Amino acid sequence: MMTAAIEEEGFDCRKAWAATLESLAAEDERIVAVVNDSVGSSNLGGFQKDFADRLVNVGIAEQNMVGVGAGLANGGRIPFVSAASCFLSARALEQIKADVAYSEYNVKLVGQSSGVAYGELGATHHSIEDFAWLRALDTVTVLAPADPxxxxxxxxxxxxxxxxxxxxxxxxxxxxxxxxxxxxxxFTPGKARLMRTGADVTILASGTMVHLALKAADILAQGGISARVYSFHTYNPLDEMAILDAATETGALVTCEEALVRGGLGGAVAELTSANQPTPLERIGFQGFQTTGSVDWLFEENRMTPGGIAEAARRAVARKL
Amino acid sequence: MEAQRETNDLRLTDISEKARWMRRRAMQMVHAKKLGHIGGDLSATDILAALYFGVLRYDPKNPNWPERDRFVMSKGHATGVLYTALCAAGYFPEGWLDTYMEPASKLNGHPNRNYLPGVEANTGPLGHGFPIALGVAIAGQLSGADYKTFVLTGDGEQQEGSNWEAAMTAGHRRLSNLTLIIDRNRLQQGAPTEETVSLDPLEDKYRAFGWEVSEVDGHDHAALLEALEAPSSGGPRCIIANTVKGKGVSFMEHKTKWHHGVPNDAEFDQAMEELSA
Incomplete structure (x- = not known):
């Protein structure tokens, strides 16, 4: 049976992003948006209408886009650099490293349509490596919100x-x-949101995977397994206390992310627990480049479903020391 | 008129003295640490001297003054010239130069704005400074601020595609507050630019991107000042500064060997003697 990864009745978080940016821009003239011909995909049509001169469109030029962001910050602005995350995080990675992270410029990078949202367009347009890349830059706060x-x-x-x-x-x-x-x-960056208490296993999920993790916890409860669930919205800095407490108190962990597990949350939790509190860990996410396919199909293929998460949780519980 | 000429003469004397001091001090730093990029330091010295002691508006006691003119050093490997210029401009005491590239020094092999006042961007990887300067200029354009933005790239650096992204955007936005200076010493790390991937006709390329272009002798202080202070006709300006890599030291001039070569003691003595002239 196919489990729909996308809710029929749900919210596109880009709307919340755009409405919030417009509201902030109305209060603070330092706020500007920088895009790479990505006004539509960033849902910034309204921003463009209200703040035409504060929308800096550099054209299809991601390296320039991020450098311009750093320069705008130098000039006293608060730039939100918004583009499809596959291009922002990959094409401009050296600019993100040198001009923003290492220079410590006050730049906000907003990766749109991340993960496998562009399912059928294939691996060039999937952005599943971004957490691994961005998490490696220690001055950058990396956030993965789960709902509007x-x-x-x-x-x-x-x-x-x-x-x-x-x-x-x-x-x-x-x-x-x-x-x-x-x-x-x-919502405090660096502090995971405890969405459900539980004693037998802990599911640490981010972004689009959190609501699926909560459904997995319902499935597990029917089988007598009590699952703790976190919305793990911050990859950097990592909420080490939440992870280590979960490892100690529940003895089994599952990470869920719409991303490559290597270097992502799966990688981060493995690094932390293996050094401090070795704990059975199952990692839900992608193992490598994905083929073309609808988002639903890609989620199903990779067991990124409530059923798949519940199975992983049972495996982790069975491996308890 | 006469007073103006006298002021200008004083300014030129100052630039000339600062440039001589910068070259000698950079040579000492590179010789002492057996590290650095002396060839490119020497080719850019007169450009930075003209900027810092003739053109730029800044306050070394208030390095983040919002109204300051910005100078972005995109050829970040040429720290010998950048650090000596910032030091002579009063951003930090001369003693700091003796720590050049020492462990945990504020004077990195490539500049870091978080350690060193006066540095605008942490450059080093090539092709980064120009887009950053473009962003600074756009910020000035948005707020109507009257500061000016200058960026210096190497000529080999122009092979990085990000420069042309920035050139296209600056031309499109008609940024009259932005000046690009290209240190045209015609040598990159291992060979002449024109043998590696040719840049000429560089002037035509920038003109085609909507820039006002001038070509000057990058070691002639009066010519540099004239080009740097020329009123804009409404768009961004590119100054191609024809320079000599290793300028001022006979055996270093026009030689790729001195891109990051280090002088031995005898070479150092000779270099210092020639640079005192």
Missing amino acids: WETEMAVRWAAAHQGPVYIRLSRMKVPDLGSDADGRRD
Whole structure:
């Protein structure tokens, strides 16, 4: 049976991103957008209409786009550099490293349509390596919001934060996750959001995978397994305490991300736990380049479904020391 | 008129003295540390001296002054000339130059703005400074600020495609507050530019991208000042500064060997003698 990865009734987080940026730009004239002919794909038509001169379109030129972002920051602006994440993170990686991360310029990088959102377009247009690349740059805060509310919070936090930020967005529809396990809503970069308490296994999920992880927890509960679930929205800095506490208290871990597991959250958790608290770990995500296919098909193929996550959790539980 | 000429003469004398000091000090740094890029330091010295002691508006006590003119050193390997210029401009004490490339020094092999006041961008990989300078100029254009932005690239560096992305955008936006200077010493790391991947006709290329182009002797301070201060006719300006790699030291001039060659003691003594002239 096919499990739809995309909710029929869900939200495209690009809308939350654009609405938040427009609202911030109205309050703070330092905010500018920098794009590579990506006004439409970044959903910035409204921004362009309201703040025409503050939308800097450098054309199809990603290296220039990121360098211009650093220069705008030098000139006192707060640039949000927005482009399809496959081009932003890969084509301009040296500019991100030298001009933004190492120079510590106050640039916000916004990767649109990340993961395999451009499913059928193939691996050139998939952006599954970006977490590994960006997480390696230690001055960059790397955020992966999971729903419209987290997206708004991430954009607002980035605008107020002094320093480089990468926000990874998707065009795939996701549900509103609602409140944290304790009934409140807290989005603090560097602190994972506890969405569900649990004692037998912990699922650490990011972005489009969080709502699927919550469904997996429902499946596991039916089988008597109590799963803790985090919206692990920050890759850098890593919430080490949440991971190590989960390792100690639940004894089994599963990471879920719409990304390459090598170097991504799967890699980060493996690095941390193997050095501090060796724990059975199953990693849901991509193992390498993906073929062409619809998003649903690619998710199903890679077991990035509630059923697939639940299976992985059972395997992790069975491997407990 | 007479007073103006006298002021200009004083300025030229100052530039000339600073340039001589910068060349000698860079030579000492490279000789002492047995590291550096002396050939490109010497070719760019007169350009930086003209900028820092004749053209740029800045306050070394307030390096991040929002209204300062910006100079982005895109050929980031030429730290001998950049650091001596910033030092002579008063950004940091001369003693810091003695720490050049020492472990944990503020004076990296390539510049770091977070350690060293006066540095605008952490350059080193080529083709980065020009897009950054473009962003600075766009910021000035947006806010109506009257600061000017200057960027210096090497000539071999022009082979990096990112420069042409920036050139296209600057031409399109008619950025009259942006000046690109190309240190045209005609040698890249291992061979002449024209034997590697030819750049000529460089003037025509920039004109075709919507730039106002002038060509000057990059060691003639008066000519440099005239080109750097020429009023813009409404678009970005490119100054092709014809220079000599290794300028001022007879055995280093026009030789690729001195891209990152280091003088031995005898060569150093001879170089210092020639540079005191």
